[in-house]
Amino acid sequence: MRAVSPEVFLISRPEVDYVELAEYLRAVGGESWLQRVDESREGWNDGQNLAEFAGRTCYRSWEPGLNPNVTRVRSDQGEYLRNILASAHGSVLEHVNYTFALHNVSRVFTHELVRHRVGVAISQESLRFVRLNDIPFWFPEWAREDAELMKRATEMLDRMEEFQNWMAAHFGLDEDGVPFAEKKHRTSFMRRFAPEGVGTGLVWTANVRTLRHTIEARTAAGAEEEIRLVFNRIGEIMQEEAPALFGDYVVEDGAWIPIWRKV
Incomplete structure (x- = not known):
């Protein structure tokens, strides 16, 4: 892990x-x-x-x-x-689009993000093609402070990582002459044994209208904590990048609240 x-x-x-x-x-x-x-x-x-x-x-x-x-x-x-x-x-x-590379976000995050379909384009790392030889994983601060939780979680993730590498060797994926189609077939099976929290990457493009809505929705108090973290950062970037279009937000307890809504 x-x-x-x-x-x-x-x-x-x-x-x-x-x-x-x-x-x-x-x-x-x-x-x-x-x-x-x-x-x-x-x-x-x-x-x-x-x-x-x-x-x-x-x-x-x-x-x-x-x-x-x-x-x-x-x-x-x-x-x-x-x-x-x-x-x-x-x-x-x-008409105004910005593109972000989101790195080491979990598939928990991406399952939430794809619900925003209007005004966006998404290209996500495919674990059908990309084989895992380690398991990148994000822990929130409150989890890192729980020693027993971290001990058990790390042991479980290390075991899953070990199993990924065992399967790769068992299927002979690194042997000479293995067709890519065979690697893809086996890798697609192997990803079923990766946790939903595994870190991944994607390219996400959104227009300003969608960005404004998504920043507000995904930093709200009830939003999932990882997506709140990411969209807080996106909000900070856009406020610096285009202050005339994102300068009306007030941040309260991590929630980005615009003066003008439903734009």
């Missing part, structure tokens, strides 16, 4: 093609909004820019007069996006 802790890596964020965006804005008369884009774009946040761009497209609110119904436009991005959240205009947030 190998003790591990869940880890979160933000590996992909939106990237706006400002050349094409500029062509569109010239076509619709949105040059005044275009002027805000500095050539170096230093300090610009593509995720927030994309959300604002999508929102302004809906009302043609690049500047007053393009839409006769619009006589005033917000020039400050933070103010504009706060109004998007307050108005529950969440559809424009679906």
Whole structure:
């Protein structure tokens, strides 16, 4: 058994093609909004820019007069996006996607996470193909403080790990010439003897609308403790990454509570 802790890596964020965006804005008369884009774009946040761009497209609110119904436009991005959240205009947030690599999370965690299907993409490590030669396992702090529990749990996990390696030798999986199809067949059987708490990995992509909902739902007091830990970290990452889109949360006893809900 190998003790591990869940880890979160933000590996992909939106990237706006400002050349094409500029062509569109010239076509619709949105040059005044275009002027805000500095050539170096230093300090610009593509995720927030994309959300604002999508929102302004809906009302043609690049500047007053393009839409006769619009006589005033917000020039400050933070103010504009706060109004998007307050108005529950969440559809424009679906254009903005972030991708995370989640490392050493358990299959308990992934069984919970896959319940969030709208606005996400998931690629998970397959134990049909990936053979276990050790069992990475996360213990919460309260469990680590229980000496008798840890002794018994470690003994059981070590025995399961030993059995995984025994099966690999028994099936001759490392012998020369064993077809991959045979390895896959045996490995699929062997995973049945791994605990649901075994550490695994996945790539998880979600749009901002889904992220906001999932951070709130999975850090709530009644959520499973590992998923609370992971989404607390995701919340911290996103608050730093896109403060105008995630700055309205208040954290109380580990629960992330947004000012604007059901966006």
